[in-house]
Amino acid sequence: xTIPHQLTRQAVAQASVEAFRPYEDFxxxxxxxxxxxxxxxxxxxxxxxxxxxxxxxxxxxTTVARNHDYxxxx
Numbered sequence: 001x002t003i004p005h006q007l008t009r010q011a012v013a014q015a016s017v018e019a020f021r022p023y024e025d026f027x028x029x030x031x032x033x034x035x036x037x038x039x040x041x042x043x044x045x046x047x048x049x050x051x052x053x054x055x056x057x058x059x060x061x062t063t064v065a066r067n068h069d070y071x072x073x074x
Contacts, residue, residue: 043062
């Protein structure tokens, strides 16, 4: 069975030139990360190769599940 022309790499590339891309502006805005950091500059991001460590002031170190009713059971 041959691939329909509309699904070939060339046809997809040609159709993608002026295609509508939902949420493209939002994705390029780097949100919500920019505003989270701008409004909470005390949060430190960890480097990709670092292990997670509690008590270091990183973004994931802001609370625990037991402080939220909807997370308590996890």
